[in-house]
Amino acid sequence: MNMSARREISVVLNARLDTRGTKMSGDIPDASPDRHSIRSPTPSYVDPSIPVPVRIVDPSKDLNSYGVGSVDWKERVESWRVKQEKNMIQVTHKYAAEGRGDIEGTGSNGEDLQMADDARLPLSRIVPISPNELNLYRIVIVLRLIILCFFFQYRVTHPVRDAYGLWLVSLCFTLRLLIQLCRYDREGEPSQLAPIDVFVSTVDPLKEPPLITANTVLSILAVDYPVDKVSCYVSDDGSAMLTFEALSETAEFARKWVPFCKKHNIEPRAPEFYFAQKIDYLKDKVQPSFVKERRAMKRDYEEFKVRINALVAKAQKIPEEGWTMADGTPWPGNNPRDHPGMIQVFLGHSGGLDTDGNELPRLVYVSREKRPGFQHHKKAGAMNALIRVSAVLTNGAYLLNVDCDHYFNSSKALREAMCFMMDPALGRKTCYVQFPQRFDGIDLNDRYANRNIVFFDINMKGLDGIQGPVYVGTGCCFNRQALYGYDPVLSEADLEPNIIIKSCCGGRKHKSYIDSKNRAMKRTESSAPIFNMEDIEEGFEGYEDERSLLMTQKSLEKRFGQSPIFIASTFMTQGGIPPSTNPASLLKEAIHVISCGYEDKTEWGKEIGWIYGSVTEDILTGFKMHARGWISIYCMPLRPCFKGSAPINLSDRLNQVLRWALGSVEILLSRHCPIWYGYNGRLKLLERLAYINTIVYPITSIPLIAYCVLPAICLLTNKFIIPEISNYAGVFFILLFASIFATGILELRWSGVGIEDWWRNEQFWVIGGTSAHLFAVFQGLLKVLAGIDTNFTVTSKATDEEGDFSELYVFKWTSLLIPPTTVLVINLVGIVAGVSYAINSGYQSWGPLFGKLFFSIWVILHLYPFLKGLMGKQNRTPTIVIVWSILLASIFSLLWVKIDPFISPTQKAVSLGQCGVNC
Numbered sequence: 001m002n003m004s005a006r007r008e009i010s011v012v013l014n015a016r017l018d019t020r021g022t023k024m025s026g027d028i029p030d031a032s033p034d035r036h037s038i039r040s041p042t043p044s045y046v047d048p049s050i051p052v053p054v055r056i057v058d059p060s061k062d063l064n065s066y067g068v069g070s071v072d073w074k075e076r077v078e079s080w081r082v083k084q085e086k087n088m089i090q091v092t093h094k095y096a097a098e099g100r101g102d103i104e105g106t107g108s109n110g111e112d113l114q115m116a117d118d119a120r121l122p123l124s125r126i127v128p129i130s131p132n133e134l135n136l137y138r139i140v141i142v143l144r145l146i147i148l149c150f151f152f153q154y155r156v157t158h159p160v161r162d163a164y165g166l167w168l169v170s171l172c173f174t175l176r177l178l179i180q181l182c183r184y185d186r187e188g189e190p191s192q193l194a195p196i197d198v199f200v201s202t203v204d205p206l207k208e209p210p211l212i213t214a215n216t217v218l219s220i221l222a223v224d225y226p227v228d229k230v231s232c233y234v235s236d237d238g239s240a241m242l243t244f245e246a247l248s249e250t251a252e253f254a255r256k257w258v259p260f261c262k263k264h265n266i267e268p269r270a271p272e273f274y275f276a277q278k279i280d281y282l283k284d285k286v287q288p289s290f291v292k293e294r295r296a297m298k299r300d301y302e303e304f305k306v307r308i309n310a311l312v313a314k315a316q317k318i319p320e321e322g323w324t325m326a327d328g329t330p331w332p333g334n335n336p337r338d339h340p341g342m343i344q345v346f347l348g349h350s351g352g353l354d355t356d357g358n359e360l361p362r363l364v365y366v367s368r369e370k371r372p373g374f375q376h377h378k379k380a381g382a383m384n385a386l387i388r389v390s391a392v393l394t395n396g397a398y399l400l401n402v403d404c405d406h407y408f409n410s411s412k413a414l415r416e417a418m419c420f421m422m423d424p425a426l427g428r429k430t431c432y433v434q435f436p437q438r439f440d441g442i443d444l445n446d447r448y449a450n451r452n453i454v455f456f457d458i459n460m461k462g463l464d465g466i467q468g469p470v471y472v473g474t475g476c477c478f479n480r481q482a483l484y485g486y487d488p489v490l491s492e493a494d495l496e497p498n499i500i501i502k503s504c505c506g507g508r509k510h511k512s513y514i515d516s517k518n519r520a521m522k523r524t525e526s527s528a529p530i531f532n533m534e535d536i537e538e539g540f541e542g543y544e545d546e547r548s549l550l551m552t553q554k555s556l557e558k559r560f561g562q563s564p565i566f567i568a569s570t571f572m573t574q575g576g577i578p579p580s581t582n583p584a585s586l587l588k589e590a591i592h593v594i595s596c597g598y599e600d601k602t603e604w605g606k607e608i609g610w611i612y613g614s615v616t617e618d619i620l621t622g623f624k625m626h627a628r629g630w631i632s633i634y635c636m637p638l639r640p641c642f643k644g645s646a647p648i649n650l651s652d653r654l655n656q657v658l659r660w661a662l663g664s665v666e667i668l669l670s671r672h673c674p675i676w677y678g679y680n681g682r683l684k685l686l687e688r689l690a691y692i693n694t695i696v697y698p699i700t701s702i703p704l705i706a707y708c709v710l711p712a713i714c715l716l717t718n719k720f721i722i723p724e725i726s727n728y729a730g731v732f733f734i735l736l737f738a739s740i741f742a743t744g745i746l747e748l749r750w751s752g753v754g755i756e757d758w759w760r761n762e763q764f765w766v767i768g769g770t771s772a773h774l775f776a777v778f779q780g781l782l783k784v785l786a787g788i789d790t791n792f793t794v795t796s797k798a799t800d801e802e803g804d805f806s807e808l809y810v811f812k813w814t815s816l817l818i819p820p821t822t823v824l825v826i827n828l829v830g831i832v833a834g835v836s837y838a839i840n841s842g843y844q845s846w847g848p849l850f851g852k853l854f855f856s857i858w859v860i861l862h863l864y865p866f867l868k869g870l871m872g873k874q875n876r877t878p879t880i881v882i883v884w885s886i887l888l889a890s891i892f893s894l895l896w897v898k899i900d901p902f903i904s905p906t907q908k909a910v911s912l913g914q915c916g917v918n919c
């Protein structure tokens with residue numbers, strides 16, 4: 001195993017939290033200064049450079065028989081657990097007794113000490129990338145930056161007189177390179193077992209087959225976590241009876257599936273993918289009954305599939321009077337744009353037991369209310385509805401959300417996340433733990449870079465060393481309090497003077513972070529002070545007068561909306577609902593919080609929850625949290641925790657990239673633009689740079705296209721953008737290339753990414769850049785200038801039953817195909833023109849031609865996967881695409897030759913003469 005370049009955190013908490021194992025693939029982490037940038041040392045914190053005993057998990061050994069220091073360890077965890085429970089009871093008790101929250105927990109007798117002790121217990125470890133590899137990489141990056149500056153200076157001071165336009169364009173390109181340099185890297189981390197609510201989003205059962213969603217749900221219900229602490233919420237944004245009925249079947253099937261998974265400890269726990277595994281399924285299995293039970297389960301699953309397929313078949317033709325439910329009442333969601341909110345609870349403690357007589361996690365179907373004339377905010381709106389429903393019904397302290405096609409590939413996923421979230425030191429400032437997205441069913445060559453390896457294994461890892469990875473929309477576990485817009489709890493060292501809570505005028509005692517720290521969360525909020533600490537202290541602690549209580553109530557309502565139950569739940573920082581509440585009233589309240597007027601005049605989508613205003617709501621949501629000073633964690637256990645599907649045909653892929661780029665442009669043109677936003681907060685500079693990079697990239701499509709066309713123009717007009725290569729320039733040119741090359745190689749080395757993946761990424765960067773990114777810039781401008789709303793085109797999730805990768809060859813017409821095709825054709829024409837010119841004008845013209853051909857071929861090589869996709873398998877490129885592109889390309893070439901703005905009038909005659917022969 002390559003231990004230097006990969007980070008493996010695989011810490012598994014067992015159900016009772018009484019033991020810990022840390023799987024380490026490397027040796028004891030080096031004392032790299034990086035870690036200090038992530039967590040600042042506090043007096044109670046163990047210096048990471050001092051090795052602590054490392055235990056390698058060996059499942060064959062008794063977990064308690066670890067080497068050094070295990071007794072000490074056990075004791076500490078035990079005391080931590082007891083304390084945790086005490087805390088929980090305390091909070092619940094206060095809540096129930098007073099009917100109000102306690103903001104500044106007052107328990108001081110020794111609890112602070114206990115806390116400080118706890119802080120020494122990291123629940124996870126970082127396996128850092130070897131510092132040598134990183135330092136070299138950093139040095140090269142800095143060098144590259146310097147060289148780039150020199151090169152830039154040279155380009156600016158040496159305009160190409162006879163090709164001024166070309167020269168200008170080339171400057172833009174250099175600038176783009178400067179922007180790209182903000183990849184960096186380091187490593188992050190930490191962890192505990194609290195109740196978790198898992199969200200699944202789905203919208204269109206025709207594009208997102210119910211069987212896929214069912215598999216995701218089954219993998220959640222079978223997760224390795226205490227059943228009473230997991231709840232699964234499925235959001236149906238399409239209010240489809242098909243989704244509802246499929247979910248009801250899924251709940252039934254879960255009664256057999258879940259005990260089977262747990263008994264035999266199988267992975268993954270999504271049946272479709274489990275049974276499809278082409279591995280020796282008897283490996284590590286000891287139960288003699290396993291084969292028999294597996295066979296029976298496989299048959300059961302097939303029957304389940306048949307039932308789901310029957311539901312899907314039935315749903316193809318909508319009856320005229322709309323759908324009717326089994327009991328004869330009409331389905332309330334018949335009109336997806338105009339229907340009431342719907343909630344159905346399956347399973348859970350009142351929902352019957354599984355076939356082994358055990359309880360199952362709760363499963364809740366939610367379809368939020370939709371009415372014409374209301375903004376629904378797509379996925380972000382759906383997620384916010386789920387936050388509120390779940391707060392009312394179960395109120396997990398943490399949330400995890402997945403797209404309907406991203407199943408749990410590892411049953412340990414929740415535990416992995418908790419290792420960071422419940423870590424006594426880091427948990428308090430961690431807003432989310434993001435897992436990389438991994439995919440099934442991608443063609444072997446990954447033609448359209450669907451796996452996004454460079455992003456997930458280089459960029460995200462690098463960000464982890466700054467303030468944390470960006471949120472990518474799925475496979476991400478959140479701290480509920482972070483979604484409520486609160487600030488993180490920072491340690492003394494993190495604390496800047498300006499954020500110490502000020503006492504209010506009534507002569508109350510000064511509070512510092514440290515003495516308010518028996519609470520898990522600091523309930524203030526920096527960037528948008530809707531309410532402030534004084535209100536709360538008075539209202540909830542002091543009860544000094546009724547007016548202030550009222551004010552608090554009012555400001556909370558202004559923030560969270562008009563639901564007292566929801567507001568009360570926000571004070572339960574450890575999660576859970578008051579034991580005395582009546583389930584019927586909760587359901588009523590749950591319906592209330594998903595009504596479409598609920599968010600009016602509140603902070604939902606503006607400051608709290610998933611943030612509105614972009615189709616890449618994920619980036620925006622994560623950005624807001626980072627701007628408040630939260631850190632995030634990138635968690636990559638050896639076994640990928642989540643796996644999804646990705647569009648493998650060209651058109652769907654381009655449309656997906658278009659949506660992402662459009663989302664970025666939307667953010668760029670909004671008040672949340674990372675270039676301007678949040679300077680009073682605690683966003684780290686490099687993190688900001690990274691966000692700027694994820695937001696502005698669509699704009700680089702303009703210089704990129706210019707650059708793809710330039711070589712062809714050079715060939716057609718017989719000019720070159722670098723006129724005379726002086727020694728001085730030559731050196732810089734070579735140095736620049738060498739440094740780019742070196743950063744590339746070093747990056748691949750520390751990240752473990754293969755050269756092929758890297759090349760695919762480069763290719764798709766050009767393909768996306770010349771098509772989707774360009775369209776996104778224009779659509780984004782249209783949205784801002786003309787108010788034309790952008791829509792969320794959901795990607796189809798193929799079940800891949802039609803045979804391997806048949807999807808890859810599907811061809812759908814889209815105008816996104818035109819610009820790259822044009823670029824391709826122009827370059828091909830250019831090559832032909834250049835070569836024929838050289839043939840005509842003899843020996844001495846071959847030298848310069850060579851240089852120009854090189855660039856042109858470079859462009860074509862980048863577009864090669866696109867060309868392949870255009871051909872399809874059966875070579876069925878619609879004639880329209882070809883006709884349009886050839887037309888555009890020839891008009892373009894002719895124009896250039898005729899007008900040729902880059903050359904002086906005297907030269908023009910000559911040049912025209914030359915080209916007249918060739919074109």
Ligand SMILES: O=c1ccn([C@@H]2O[C@H](COP(=O)(O)OP(=O)(O)O[C@H]3O[C@H](CO)[C@@H](O)[C@H](O)[C@H]3O)[C@@H](O)[C@H]2O)c(=O)[nH]1
Pocket residue numbers: 201202203204208235237377378379382402403404405472473474615616617618656659660663792793794795796
């Ligand atoms: O009105 C809507 C539209 C979409 N969705 C859900 O959003 C998810 C993502 O849709 P998909 O078509 O699969 O988009 P992808 O491009 O594959 O998704 C990536 O990019 C999105 C942002 O564009 C993120 O929201 C996703 O989490 C991330 O996986 C799916 O679960 C949908 O059901 C809704 O719930 N409501």
Ligand SMILES: [Mn+2]
Pocket residue numbers: 403405644645646795
């Ligand atoms: Mn998807």
